[in-house]
Amino acid sequence: AQSVTQLDSHVSVSEGTPVLLRCNYSSSYSPSLFWYVQHPNKGLQLLLKYTSAATLVKGINGFEAEFKKSETSFHLTKPSAHMSDAAEYFCVVSMDSSYKLIFGSGTRLLVRP
Amino acid sequence: DAMVIQNPRYQVTQFGKPVTLSCSQTLNHNVMYWYQQKSSQAPKLLFHYYDKDFNNEADTPDNFQSRRPNTSFCFLDIRSPGLGDTAMYLCATSRGAPGAGETQYFGPGTRLLVL
Numbered sequence: 001a002q003s004v005t006q007l008d009s010h011v012s013v014s015e016g017t018p019v020l021l022r023c024n025y026s027s028s029y030s031p032s033l034f035w036y037v038q039h040p041n042k043g044l045q046l047l048l049k050y051t052s053a054a055t056l057v058k059g060i061n062g063f064e065a066e067f068k069k070s071e072t073s074f075h076l077t078k079p080s081a082h083m084s085d086a087a088e089y090f091c092v093v094s095m096d097s098s099y100k101l102i103f104g105s106g107t108r109l110l111v112r113p
Numbered sequence: 114d115a116m117v118i119q120n121p122r123y124q125v126t127q128f129g130k131p132v133t134l135s136c137s138q139t140l141n142h143n144v145m146y147w148y149q150q151k152s153s154q155a156p157k158l159l160f161h162y163y164d165k166d167f168n169n170e171a172d173t174p175d176n177f178q179s180r181r182p183n184t185s186f187c188f189l190d191i192r193s194p195g196l197g198d199t200a201m202y203l204c205a206t207s208r209g210a211p212g213a214g215e216t217q218y219f220g221p222g223t224r225l226l227v228l
Contacts, residue, residue: 032214043203043219051214090155098212099144103155
């Protein structure tokens, strides 16, 4: 069975410092992995996705994530946080020909001035 | 150039009074989804359509119904809303299966308040 664990419910960083949001997944097969961001009262926006190509995936707004099969991880990073990055982030997995997304519980990113 | 459009953005209804939420897309995608997202929780899939083929999640209450009259539009009908149905309702579309790497594109959501 598939599952996604986001290890931190809240992460707080200062503006200009690096961001690390952690995600581990459980999947029997080669998964498709996604990171979505949700600003308050808005829909979800795709940041990046992994689909069995390059293991280091670059996304929008300076975010990137590295797929590590041996560690079953897909952590999201950004070198320098901006105030506008404050939002909820969801790590998501899907597999095979499934239409269903399995969501992590989300990580709320706070950015301090 | 909005791609997934939801109307209304905010809806207030009374307990037991039917309500319909609307979603339209300009992407010409085959698949459309409805999610329910309660406060501080991840979205929960209610059902999806592949073209006109309807797929209900096993734990979706019978109170929730959906219609897809054409490729562009999909509706969520809540027949007798309860207080527990207060939530954000998100529509999404995709060309194919996310499990095969296809991206789901989300609309801005409709925030429903049941009084």
